[in-house]
Amino acid sequence: MFVLPAVVSIDPAAAAAMIRYRLRRLKAARARAAGRRGACFPWESAASGEDVTPASVPLGGRVVPVLTGQLEEHVTADVAWAAARYAEWTGRPDRLALPLLLETAGYWASRCHLDDAGEAHIEGVIGPDEYHERVDDNAYTNVMARWNLRAAADAAGRAGLPDADSRRWRDLAERIVDGYDPAAGRYEQFAGYFGLEPLLVADFATPPVAADLLLGRERVAASQVIKQPDVLMLHHLVPGEVAAGSLGPNLDYYGPRTAHGSSLSPAVTASLLARAGRPDEALAMLRTALALDIADLSGMTAAGLHLANLGGVWQAVLAGFAGLQVRAGVLSIDPRLPGAWGSLQLRFRCLGRRVRLDITPERVEISTDGPLLAGLAGAMPRRVAGRARLDRRG
Amino acid sequence: MTQVLAVLGGGPAEAPVIDTAAALARIAHARVRRVSLAADLSAEQAAAQVLGALDSPGIVLAVLARDERSRPIWRRVAQRSARPVVLVPAAARGRRPEIRRVLLPLDGTAESAAAVAGAVEQFAGAGVDLVVLHVFDAETVPRFWDQAAHAGRAWAEEFLARYCAQPGVRLELRTGVAGEHVLDVAEAERADMIAFGWSQQLDPGRARTIRRAVLDAVVPVMLVPIAPG
Numbered sequence: 001m002f003v004l005p006a007v008v009s010i011d012p013a014a015a016a017a018m019i020r021y022r023l024r025r026l027k028a029a030r031a032r033a034a035g036r037r038g039a040c041f042p043w044e045s046a047a048s049g050e051d052v053t054p055a056s057v058p059l060g061g062r063v064v065p066v067l068t069g070q071l072e073e074h075v076t077a078d079v080a081w082a083a084a085r086y087a088e089w090t091g092r093p094d095r096l097a098l099p100l101l102l103e104t105a106g107y108w109a110s111r112c113h114l115d116d117a118g119e120a121h122i123e124g125v126i127g128p129d130e131y132h133e134r135v136d137d138n139a140y141t142n143v144m145a146r147w148n149l150r151a152a153a154d155a156a157g158r159a160g161l162p163d164a165d166s167r168r169w170r171d172l173a174e175r176i177v178d179g180y181d182p183a184a185g186r187y188e189q190f191a192g193y194f195g196l197e198p199l200l201v202a203d204f205a206t207p208p209v210a211a212d213l214l215l216g217r218e219r220v221a222a223s224q225v226i227k228q229p230d231v232l233m234l235h236h237l238v239p240g241e242v243a244a245g246s247l248g249p250n251l252d253y254y255g256p257r258t259a260h261g262s263s264l265s266p267a268v269t270a271s272l273l274a275r276a277g278r279p280d281e282a283l284a285m286l287r288t289a290l291a292l293d294i295a296d297l298s299g300m301t302a303a304g305l306h307l308a309n310l311g312g313v314w315q316a317v318l319a320g321f322a323g324l325q326v327r328a329g330v331l332s333i334d335p336r337l338p339g340a341w342g343s344l345q346l347r348f349r350c351l352g353r354r355v356r357l358d359i360t361p362e363r364v365e366i367s368t369d370g371p372l373l374a375g376l377a378g379a380m381p382r383r384v385a386g387r388a389r390l391d392r393r394g
Numbered sequence: 395m396t397q398v399l400a401v402l403g404g405g406p407a408e409a410p411v412i413d414t415a416a417a418l419a420r421i422a423h424a425r426v427r428r429v430s431l432a433a434d435l436s437a438e439q440a441a442a443q444v445l446g447a448l449d450s451p452g453i454v455l456a457v458l459a460r461d462e463r464s465r466p467i468w469r470r471v472a473q474r475s476a477r478p479v480v481l482v483p484a485a486a487r488g489r490r491p492e493i494r495r496v497l498l499p500l501d502g503t504a505e506s507a508a509a510v511a512g513a514v515e516q517f518a519g520a521g522v523d524l525v526v527l528h529v530f531d532a533e534t535v536p537r538f539w540d541q542a543a544h545a546g547r548a549w550a551e552e553f554l555a556r557y558c559a560q561p562g563v564r565l566e567l568r569t570g571v572a573g574e575h576v577l578d579v580a581e582a583e584r585a586d587m588i589a590f591g592w593s594q595q596l597d598p599g600r601a602r603t604i605r606r607a608v609l610d611a612v613v614p615v616m617l618v619p620i621a622p623g
Contacts, residue, residue: 205535210536213530262539300552302551
């Protein structure tokens with residue numbers, strides 16, 4: 001979710017190695033799904049592919065159980081998403097991604113629980129916001145599972161596989177609840193979240209802050225304070241799976257509740273703010289992410305750089321400020337530059353090409369080392385080779 | 395030879411003062427020098443006598459009783475001494491005379507860490523078990539804490555590397571008001587002494603943690619002056 005999308009635009013071969021790492025550990029992931037079908041990837045994975053998340057940690061004079069290894073199941077959909085992102089961004093066939101998509105979809109199909117009304121639920125999980133544990137119908141987990149089922153069905157269709165599973169997956173995807181309230185334009189982060197203490201981060205600290213350390217795990221869990229984007233990660237990763245126009249209302253609602261106590265949070269938030277048309281706010285958040293290791297904001301950079309944050313920063317620049325997307329073999333560009341930036345120049349790889357973009361408020365110029373379908377968002381894409389100027393007319 | 399000053403003024407804490415001075419002398423490879431305060435001295439005169447003795451060559455620290463009767467004396471000495479002062483409560487009677495474990499509350503500033511660095515080195519060299527306590531509050535709580543199982547270890551290693559780089563030192567983390575945790579952790583850890591670096595300010599609103607520890611601790615409290623910046 002953080003590193004691979006950056007790496008695939010810098011060194012696609014390294015990204016392929018990351019996908020192969022998961023493929024080689026499918027057997028362990030199948031074993032981990034014990035009692036269910038498909039593959040369930042571990043929260044922390046090392047050489048064997050078995051989960052290596054510590055079971056407990058001493059904190060504040062107590063031994064605190066660590067539940068992420070058992071309950072942060074969205075990682076299974078995240079692995080599938082990374083594989084699909086690799087395939088999409090490189091423009092290569094699903095060969096690497098297909099087994100991961102199918103196996104993970106198989107897991108979600110057996111993980112979902114249908115109620116009497118025929119709605120599908122996923123109970124007892126931890127979402128990206130790790131302040132709330134063992135929650136039901138976490139919007140992020142449910143929508144990512146839904147995306148996973150649909151993506152696998154699409155991939156199976158492209159591969160000409162029998163469509164019995166695909167039909168079942170598509171049907172189940174339609175049934176998964178996501179907590180969306182069309183009237184408010186908001187997703188409820190999990191069942192019961194809106195009923196928690198309506199505490200805002202500004203009430204007790206200036207973010208970023210490790211709210212769980214400051215207030216205590218129990219107090220934070222009883223409140224609406226969250227560690228990092230959870231619902232909003234959906235707008236970042238799978239914008240096609242969330243309701244159109246819901247980014248703004250969810251940013252407005254969850255932003256003041258987000259402590260950014262995860263080093264992953266500022267960069268993703270910067271990307272989201274840029275996409276929401278608030279690039280100056282996005283730049284302030286990006287600066288926090290950029291300073292994280294350079295200024296040792298975490299107090300532990302000596303133990304190692306925060307690579308996922310670095311990947312997030314690169315994503316914020318590419319996907320957030322430059323508005324890059326690759327869909328169906330087309331590079332789409334939709335810049336949102338902060339007022340402080342006179343221009344933005346980027347070099348990256350996509351669709352098998354080396355690409356350079358020169359973006360100013362007035363124009364977008366693209367240079368490639370080979371033919372590439374590209375265009376500004378909303379305009380007809382065109383085949384570019386060498387250097388070209390893109391405009392809204394296509 | 396270096397000397398540890400044992401300040402005797404009568405009262406219930408006299409025996410623990412002698413025991414504590416002896417224990418510290420063993421750690422410092424020093425001998426104990428006793429100074430008796432005459433009963434008819436004013437607090438100012440008694441403090442002046444102790445401070446004069448502390449200025450003598452070879453004296454590394456002073457050990458004083460911390461009881462209500464001697465309060466005006468130890469306050470003056472602690473606030474004016476350029477050397478560490480150890481305050482021994484009368485309640486320390488009956489506790490083991492050895493110093494096997496020391497609790498070091500560190501606030502995460504270079505100044506307080508530097509103040510106790512010399513004492514820490516001596517304790518570590520003598521095989522004393524060192525437990526560092528750091529208490530997070532709204533000003534000092536980390537901004538980021540990713541996965542608790544890993545963040546805690548990485549943060550602790552970095553904190554100790556910066557502020558107490560001795561092998562075998564353990565870090566205890568708490569959240570809240572430091573003064574509310576020091577004594578609890580000292581008790582839980584069965585610490586024989588608490589050692590602080592301090593700015594020698596006991597005015598209202600200053601050094602709340604140290605004042606509370608000094609007044610309520612049942613173990614000796616070492617106060618090491620922070621060198622003027």
